[in-house]
Amino acid sequence: xxxxxxxxxxxxxxxxxxxxxxxxxxxxxxxxxxxxxxxxxxxxxxxxxxxxxxxxxxxxxxxxxxxxxxxxxxxxxxxxxxxxxxxxxxxxxxxxxxxxxxxxxxxxxxxxxxxxxxxxxxxxxxxxxxxxxxxxxxxxxxxxxxxxxxxxxxxxxxxxxxxxxxxxxxxxxxxxxxxxxxxxxxxxxxxxxxxxxxxxxxxxxxxxxxxxxxxxxxxxxxxxxxxxxxxxxxxxxxxxxxxxxxxxxxxxxxxxxxxxxxxxxxxxxxxxxxxxxxxxxxxxxxxxxxxxxxxxxxxxxxxxxxxxxxxxxxxxxxxxxxxxxxxxxxxxxxxxxxxxxxxxxxxxxxxxxxxxxxxxxxxxxxxxxxxxxxxxxxxxxxxxxxxxxxxxxxxxxxxxxxxxxxxxxxxxxxxxxxxxxxxxxxxxxxxxxxxx
RNA sequence: GGGCUCGUAGUGAAGAGGCCUAUCACGCCUCCCUGUCACGGAGGAGAUCGCCGGUUCGAAUCCGGUCGGGCCCGCCA
Numbered sequence: 001x002x003x004x005x006x007x008x009x010x011x012x013x014x015x016x017x018x019x020x021x022x023x024x025x026x027x028x029x030x031x032x033x034x035x036x037x038x039x040x041x042x043x044x045x046x047x048x049x050x051x052x053x054x055x056x057x058x059x060x061x062x063x064x065x066x067x068x069x070x071x072x073x074x075x076x077x078x079x080x081x082x083x084x085x086x087x088x089x090x091x092x093x094x095x096x097x098x099x100x101x102x103x104x105x106x107x108x109x110x111x112x113x114x115x116x117x118x119x120x121x122x123x124x125x126x127x128x129x130x131x132x133x134x135x136x137x138x139x140x141x142x143x144x145x146x147x148x149x150x151x152x153x154x155x156x157x158x159x160x161x162x163x164x165x166x167x168x169x170x171x172x173x174x175x176x177x178x179x180x181x182x183x184x185x186x187x188x189x190x191x192x193x194x195x196x197x198x199x200x201x202x203x204x205x206x207x208x209x210x211x212x213x214x215x216x217x218x219x220x221x222x223x224x225x226x227x228x229x230x231x232x233x234x235x236x237x238x239x240x241x242x243x244x245x246x247x248x249x250x251x252x253x254x255x256x257x258x259x260x261x262x263x264x265x266x267x268x269x270x271x272x273x274x275x276x277x278x279x280x281x282x283x284x285x286x287x288x289x290x291x292x293x294x295x296x297x298x299x300x301x302x303x304x305x306x307x308x309x310x311x312x313x314x315x316x317x318x319x320x321x322x323x324x325x326x327x328x329x330x331x332x333x334x335x336x337x338x339x340x341x342x343x344x345x346x347x348x349x350x351x352x353x354x355x356x357x358x359x360x361x362x363x364x365x366x367x368x369x370x371x372x373x374x375x376x377x378x379x380x381x382x383x384x385x386x387x388x389x390x391x392x393x394x395x396x397x398x399x400x401x402x403x404x405x406x407x408x409x410x411x412x413x414x415x416x417x418x419x420x421x422x423x424x425x426x427x428x429x430x431x432x433x434x435x436x
Numbered sequence: 437g438g439g440c441u442c443g444u445a446g447u448g449a450a451g452a453g454g455c456c457u458a459u460c461a462c463g464c465c466u467c468c469c470u471g472u473c474a475c476g477g478a479g480g481a482g483a484u485c486g487c488c489g490g491u492u493c494g495a496a497u498c499c500g501g502u503c504g505g506g507c508c509c510g511c512c513a
Contacts, residue, residue: 028469030469031470033471035473076471078473099446100463101448110505111505114505186513211511214507215507216506303508406513
């Protein structure tokens, strides 16, 4: 009967059996230590028998082993317990030398990322790399937990579409039984439609962006958390919900994974329950005044402003997450709602965290006639098949609603303090990488 | 798409016209070592210095091209 690494200490004085991967050998002559890795972590095994040590000869890191031995309490062993008088059985022999190191931290220098991803299959077995994706899983878990607790229904929408309609990013064209289709760059239309069913919905799914962007914050396949909620009383309801969700997930993860985050050298979390909010115009004005670079005519924030306002908010508001609201009407998409109190701005806020935009949170125009009007103003044809089904939902009644498109990869990157969004993705896809 | 950068054993780095028959660390192989946990010690194998061409008596090093990365901008989340 197999027990796990974390259970060895509960079986002191008993003959136990563990199974896992050979993680590290340390031969000290008459005494050999090996670490065996399983899903819970490492078990230290002490081997003194020459014949048992000889079984390990030529076997590389990654060998799948069964180890039977006596569980001993041992203060000198990691975790306070180890296996002694061990008998080793090789379940899957491995003779190939791993191309990268498994038991020492891997280089994450930008110049070495290509090697990191080239050997990703084995590099992910590195304990430090594995921690990144455990933390990612926890973030997703707590985001989901918050959304379920707030009556959001999890949905799945199609990723193969007839044509690009959301506007914005470039799309991938694919061959669809001889015809042309595109990969979804956002589930936005579908989630808005679904507010007509459940009021509150969310989806965690990939989105595909064919942008020729080669930066530390872009990939071709991203994991998006898309949220949409109906019957809002104003844009603030959306911002509050997303804020509370992020606060919930980050504080939980920082508590649960304190040790892992520390070993990954993640920054200390500086967060307030209520995130500071500044308008785009305010940020432009403050940034221009502080740096001398005039951004007052920019319609969006420039990347350096995103960094600057986050540093400003951390210092002055004690919060690394900050909302930038009221984007200028020049940047608006046809589905945005114009600010009723100020027609030069749109009900649209971006959530920034540690210098990077991680979510965009707009309120949508929900009035059918106004939508048609706004589409025509943008030169779009409401009769176009790409808009037909979408508009049907409005025609038959959608409440005031808004939501967010939330970049999971970027959240993981910034939570851990990584330098490139790709480091937060198991197998990243960018303009020049499609494998592994 | 534009600008700027970088390609040296499996991995990470040093070398910046001759001292290079290319150095170091990790990993690998052999040997020694009974409490290691980045174990330690001795030895060994492993690189046509991304590729092509040029300058030079001489090129890892300088120049041109090419291929492949990276960073930033634009675009975008």
